[in-house]
Amino acid sequence: MKKSTAKKLKLVAGLISLLIVLTWACKGTEVSISTFIKGVPNAVQIIKVMFPPDFSIIPHLMPAILETLQVAVASIIITSLIVTPISFLAAKNTSPNYLTYRIMRTILNLLRSIPALLYALIFIAMLGLGPFPGVAGLVLHCTGALGKYFSEAIENVNPNIVESTKSTGATFTQVILFAIIPELKPLFLGYILYYFEYCIRTSTILGLVGAGGIGFELLTKIRLFQYQQTLAIIITIVAIVTVVDTISFAIRRKMIGIKK
């Protein structure tokens, strides 16, 4: 009896604190249902002018669409090449010493904490407008994020295979190359594909800050109030992201499937 009363009290207290936090956050962001309802006619108006989408511009957009894909592909490949060796320095069990481990972990944490879009803005100041700052931004952010996943995977690698490979007389680098990397390869590829999906999604909006790709076209069309073409571009972006996500998800599932 007493126990259930305490449980109820806990639940009520939890709900009240949730309500307080929600009110605080909504007040700061001016969230209001009435404003939303007032805006519905505007939304209807915009949707009306958006239809039918004007796909005639898509052929002209092919270079921008290709550029978006190229940004994502270049970013993920460069990231993978950088992040693999770094992760071994940032994993407790393979780092040469504690200091290197701490420094590499800190660098990865810092890299990860800044969003790719923000990096792109900074790199635009340095490299000028265009897709290159976008790639640089994606590489830095993804290196931080993938580095964390990779190094944690390395730390959790089965110590038995390290021991058995060492027992053959292999050097430590050989243990990494011939035991740890083969063991973690499916996991690493899975993470890389996952971040490739992220790169595709992000590269479609990098254009908003001037870092190349289809996002720039999207911004232009919105600014020119060409809503039918805007919708066509949005549909194209959704299509690209969906196709890439589906293919990559299928590959990832297959890799995990084989594992079992």
Added chain:
Amino acid sequence: MIKIQGLTHKYILQDGTKVTALKDINLEIEPGEQVALIGSSGAGKSTLLRCINRLLEPMSGKVLIEGKDIICAQKKEIRQIRRKIGMIFQQYNLIQRSLAIDNVLLGRLAYLPFHRKYLYGLAFTSEDYEIALDSLAQVKLRELAFRRVDNLSGGQQQRVGIARVLAQQPKIILADEPVSNLDPKNKKEILSLISSLCQKKGITLLISMHEVELVKKYVNRVIGIKKGCIIFDGSVEELTGSEYEEIYR
């Protein structure tokens, strides 16, 4: 072949206390001998085996392999000594997501010349592959060479483990409870396989077991370990019931 003098090892627990795992072990094993190391869990069997190829750093003592002390050896010398000492593990310790042959090729790592040592996919020559396939043939697993290890049964996985050791072309095999995870039929098969391979090639075998019963047929010498000390060292016939009980009490 193996000469151990005054070997002592202590584990340091997280709270800083030291637990003695091996206490002043003195032991000599002749070339070609097949020796069983018996004792209950935690008696120090695994610790002793791992001090011999220096996977563990003993606190003090000497371990001479063919006259060379591995305890005071340099890194490169340790690797050269380890190359001659194959180790078979209770959990097989294979790379689950690799092919059987790739696991066996690991036994060749220490033989690679410098210019191929780190060539990830191109390190091994056809000669290495031949040795690996031949090793798999010796454990009767030639036809499963290109199967992923996680698709193999426990007994087959331990055969891959033995093939990896054979690829090292070792002079000594250390087997750490190699059949503890297997069913009775596989236990017998694997033990007789290890023993006959060692006999054929004149390899010195040191095999740790929970019980002596299974291994009696194959070894000519039994060493009983209890609480880090050797309390019995003699032939199978000399191991009487009371001494056997003493080891496990």
